[in-house]
Amino acid sequence: xxxxxxxxxxxxxxxxxxxxxxxxxxxxxxxxxxxxxxxxxxxxxxxxxxxxxxxxxxxxxxxxxxxxxxxxxxxxxxxxxxxxxxxxxxxxxxxxxxxxxxxxxxxxxxxxxxxxxxxxxxxxxxxxxxxxxxxxxxxxxxxxxxxxxxxxxx
Amino acid sequence: xxxxxxxxxxxxxxxxxxxxxxxxxxxxxxxxxxxxxxxxxxxxxxxxxxxxxxxxxxxxxxxxxxxxxxxxxxxxxxxxxxxxxxxxxxxxxxxxxxxxxxxxxxxxxxxxxxxxxxxxxxxxxxxxxxxxxxxxxxxxxxxxxxxxxxxxxxxxxxxxxxxxxxxxxxxxxxxxxxxxxxxxxxxxxxxxxxxxxxxxxxxxxxxxxxxxxxxxxxxxxxxxxxxxxxxxxxxxxxxxxxxxxxxxxxxxxxxxxxxxxxxxxxxxxxxxxxxxxxxxxxxxxxxxxxxxxxxxxxxxxxxxxxxxxxxxxxxxxxxxxxxxxxxxxxxxxxxxxxxxxxxxxxxxxxxxxxxxxxxxxxxxxxxxxxxxxxxxxxxxxxxxxxxxxxxxxxxxxxxxxxxxxxxxxxx
Ligand SMILES: Cc1ncc(COP(=O)(O)O)c(C=O)c1O
Numbered sequence: 001x002x003x004x005x006x007x008x009x010x011x012x013x014x015x016x017x018x019x020x021x022x023x024x025x026x027x028x029x030x031x032x033x034x035x036x037x038x039x040x041x042x043x044x045x046x047x048x049x050x051x052x053x054x055x056x057x058x059x060x061x062x063x064x065x066x067x068x069x070x071x072x073x074x075x076x077x078x079x080x081x082x083x084x085x086x087x088x089x090x091x092x093x094x095x096x097x098x099x100x101x102x103x104x105x106x107x108x109x110x111x112x113x114x115x116x117x118x119x120x121x122x123x124x125x126x127x128x129x130x131x132x133x134x135x136x137x138x139x140x141x142x143x144x145x146x147x148x149x150x151x152x153x154x
Numbered sequence: 155x156x157x158x159x160x161x162x163x164x165x166x167x168x169x170x171x172x173x174x175x176x177x178x179x180x181x182x183x184x185x186x187x188x189x190x191x192x193x194x195x196x197x198x199x200x201x202x203x204x205x206x207x208x209x210x211x212x213x214x215x216x217x218x219x220x221x222x223x224x225x226x227x228x229x230x231x232x233x234x235x236x237x238x239x240x241x242x243x244x245x246x247x248x249x250x251x252x253x254x255x256x257x258x259x260x261x262x263x264x265x266x267x268x269x270x271x272x273x274x275x276x277x278x279x280x281x282x283x284x285x286x287x288x289x290x291x292x293x294x295x296x297x298x299x300x301x302x303x304x305x306x307x308x309x310x311x312x313x314x315x316x317x318x319x320x321x322x323x324x325x326x327x328x329x330x331x332x333x334x335x336x337x338x339x340x341x342x343x344x345x346x347x348x349x350x351x352x353x354x355x356x357x358x359x360x361x362x363x364x365x366x367x368x369x370x371x372x373x374x375x376x377x378x379x380x381x382x383x384x385x386x387x388x389x390x391x392x393x394x395x396x397x398x399x400x401x402x403x404x405x406x407x408x409x410x411x412x413x414x415x416x417x418x419x420x421x422x423x424x425x426x427x428x429x430x431x432x433x434x435x436x437x438x439x440x441x442x443x444x445x446x447x448x449x450x451x452x453x454x455x456x457x458x459x460x461x462x463x464x465x466x467x468x469x470x471x472x473x474x475x476x477x478x479x480x481x482x483x484x485x486x487x488x489x490x491x492x493x494x495x496x497x498x499x500x501x502x503x504x505x506x507x508x509x510x511x512x513x514x515x516x517x518x519x520x521x522x523x524x525x526x527x528x529x530x531x532x533x534x535x536x537x538x539x540x541x542x543x544x545x546x547x548x549x550x551x552x553x554x555x556x557x558x559x560x561x562x563x564x565x
Contacts, residue, residue, distance in 0.1 A: 007564045014560060044500065044517050044531035066530045068498035069560065119563060126504060126563070 005118055013116040014073045021072050023079035026064045033143050035136040037065075043128055045071045049136030053144060058082050058090055063133055070117075070126050075133035077114050087141060094134050101127050158452070158460040160542045166193040166448075167540055179510025182545040187330055187358060187489055187536035188514055189380045192441075196383060199444045200437045211436055212409055212427075226436055229443030230426075236446035237375065238366040239392050245429040246439050249389035250357040251280040253376030254324075256391055256429065257353055258284035260401030261322055267293040269321040272350070274299045274307055275525065276329045281355045285324060295319075305332050305482075305526040309340055320350045327359035331534070332482040333489025335359070339370050346371070351397070357381060361538075362461065362488065364454045373397055379438060384445035388438030391429060398425040407431035452539060461488030461537040464546055468535070471550045478553050481527050488537035491527075494556040499531045505559035506552045513549070 027034070027050040035049045047065030051058060061079040082090040097114055099106040103121040120130045164170040169191045173181055183191065209219040211226040227241070234241045247253045271285050275298055289296050299315040301307055307325070316323070323345040328335050342352040353374040356365060360375070361382035367375055375392040379385055393401070403410060403422065410423050410431040422428035449457065465488050472478045472492065481491040494502050503515035514534045535549060 011560055011564055014563070044498075044515070046530075068500040070501070070563070123504060123563065125507075129500070 005115065010116040010118070013077075013113050014069065017073035017076040017113075018069045021063075021076040023062045023076065023083075024064060025062050027062055032060070032062075033140045035139045035143075037132050037136045043132075044068075045129065045132055047071065047075060047132060047136070049075075049133055049140060051137070051140045053087065056086050056088075058085055058087070061137075063136075067132070068129055070120075070129035071132050074114070074117060074130045077112075077116075078133045078137065081112060081114060082137065087144065090137065091141065094137060097134055098131070101131060156460075157456050157463065158539060160460065160540050163452070163540050166195070167191045168194060168197065170540070176510045176512070177508050179508075180544070180548065182511045182541075182548040184535040184537065184541065184545060184549060185512045185514045186538040186541075187333075187381070187534060189386070190361070190383050190538055191540065192383055192385065193445075193448055195448050196385065196441045196444045200385060200441045203437050203440050210433055222436060225440055226434070229439040232443035232446045233390055236365075236450065237360065237390075237392060238368050240395065242425055243367075243392055243395050243398065245391040245393070245398070245426040246434055246442075247376075247389045247391050247429070248387050248435065249378040249380070250278075250355060250376045253389055253391035254280050254353070254355060255284045256404045257324075257374045257376065257393070257401075258288050259404045261351060261353075262288040262292055262294075263402055264400065265292065265294055265321050268295065268319065270295045270297050270317060270319045271322045271324065272297050272299060272315060272320050273324050274301060276301060276305060276307065276331060276334070277324070277326055278330050278355065278357065280357075281324055281326060285322075294321075301526065303526065305329075306334050307336050309337060309344070312341055313344060316344060316348050316350065318348065320345070320348055322351050322353060324353035324355065326355040326357070327365070328362070328487050328489075330358050330489075331532075332491055333358070333485040333487035333536075334482070335363070335486050338372060342370060342372050358487070358489070361449075362454070363458055367392055379442040379445065382442075382445055383448060384442035385435075385438045388435045388442045390442075395425060398429070403429050403431065405429075405431040409433070457539045458488075460539060461541075462486075464488065464537045464541055464543065465490060467543060468546045468549065471546070472553060475550075475553055477556060479529075481529075481532060490535045491532050492535070492553075493529060493532055494553060497556055497559060499533045501559045502533060502552075502556055505556065505562040506549070508562035509548065509552050511545075511548050511552050 032050040032052050037047050045067040047063055047067050050062040052060040061083045063075040063079055081093055093110050096106045096111055100118055101121055108115050117130045120126050175181060207218055207221055209222050211222045230241050230244050234244045271294055273285060285296055288294060299307055299312050325336055327338050338354055345352040351373045354372045356375050356377040359365060360377040373394055377390050379388040410428045468490055469483060472480060477495045479493045479495060493499060499515035503513055506513055515531060517531050
């Protein structure tokens with residue numbers, strides 16, 4: 001871990017979000033894009049990411065479901081980070097987060113509390129946990145891009 | 155005096171020499187229900203085939219190939235002896251999943267619309283999905299034997315569930331989530347009295363308890379080499395000879411037809427070759443034959459007793475911990491299913507990994523966990539002949555300190 005990070009503080013951030021997850025609720029509204037990140041054989045995480053985008057700005061972002069401590073904390077932090085950001089701004093944060101996951105140089109100034117996952121790359125099995133809600137966000141953006149491409153399902 | 159000298163047995167397994175540590179701690183491999191380590195005897199035999207006698211089986215007229223024919227068939231004999239079958243009743247496959255698919259698709263031709271297939275909610279996906287698929291195609295009906303509230307299958311419930319419409323019963327001899335042993339001999343008898351075929355998923359049983367297909371009187375048995383010290387990619391489909399001649403092979407190709415013409419008329423080869431289309435996993439079969447021999451030399455009874463000793467020792471320790479929830483305290487198999495209170499199983503599994511302990515976290519089989527265990531996921535520890543009391547101590551220590559699971563994240 002780079003010496004500028006104090007492990008105890010990072011640990012506290014994870015614990016805090018794990019024990020009191022933010023923006024954690026189930027949403028049943030057509031105003032939201034809803035992405036289901038289902039469990040796989042290797043991972044029992046089963047979460048939803050909900051996103052309300054107006055004029056290219058993320059107005060509200062929630063998540064809900066069953067997840068391990070790392071996924072829980074990461075999802076909680078993700079929802080706080082992207083709210084009131086434009087899609088491009090949120091994408092930039094996501095890119096920096098993903099660089100951190102790969103142990104590449106990243107811009108810590110925009111990651112805020114998400115730097116608590118700076119160590120994750122050392123435990124490859126946990127990268128999936130730390131990124132699950134971010135992958136959900138990415139998928140939501142894909143939906144946005146293709147909105148209006150077809151009228152199927154409407 | 156211990157029933158098995160596990161420390162001595164470890165000398166037969168190169169992994170204990172080459173990977174003695176994981177994350178700086180002694181390797182405590184407790185995920186044997188997933189797959190197992192390989193002894194030199196198995197590895198050397200595979201290596202010998204590749205280094206000294208590579209050639210195809212059932213193909214050449216030259217000495218090298220004839221020799222491989224001999225070795226491949228010798229492996230079949232060893233496997234047949236291991237389960238007390240006739241050689242011709244042993245078909246090599248890629249593993250349990252493939253064997254079960256072959257059985258399901260094969261039996262589908264012998265069933266009629268509306269016939270019932272009886273399974274339980276404790277079955278592995280490999281013993282559920284093939285039946286779902288044939289049921290959907292041919293309008294068969296899947297029925298479940300209700301389990302007791304702790305997830306067991308009883309003879310009484312089985313008797314209540316089987317009907318004159320039941321044509322296939324397919325059950326795991328030992329279930330992979332809770333490690334309960336099913337009374338296969340009695341159930342097979344009841345199935346036959348009702349005119350149903352009895353299929354046995356032996357993936358978790360054949361490696362650990364003596365399986366005698368004649369005594370159990372089962373119609374089909376599926377198991378995997380890699381869970382019994384053999385290589386991956388090899389497994390077995392056992393079937394009673396008359397049944398194997400009756401069912402059609404799922405796969406077709408070279409080596410399994412004796413004759414075919416351009417009109418599409420095919421005459422299949424004899425059993426078991428009609429189920430072995432294409433070039434087979436020859437090295438795998440040879441390795442599996444060696445694994446069977448190795449297990450028999452040590453003795454399955456001893457191996458089972460050793461696993462039960464480890465299990466009882468582990469249970470006696472885990473029981474004392476307030477933060478541990480045990481789901482199958484009274485199972486009669488070396489599988490322990492548990493959780494640490496209020497901590498996600500994957501968080502614990504990662505923590506244990508940082509202490510050298512390998513256990514499986516996950517759902518294993520969602521339905522039964524949700525309905526019977528009231529949990530999203532569990533940890534599973536499973537023993538084999540090379541496990542020691544020290545392995546258990548390492549596991550217990552991790553459970554005691556489970557609350558520190560975030561430590562693993564800040565190493
Ligand atoms: C009860 C049971 N059946 C079937 C299987 C599938 O075995 P394989 O993956 O070797 O095909 C397993 C493996 O975990 C199992 O435990």
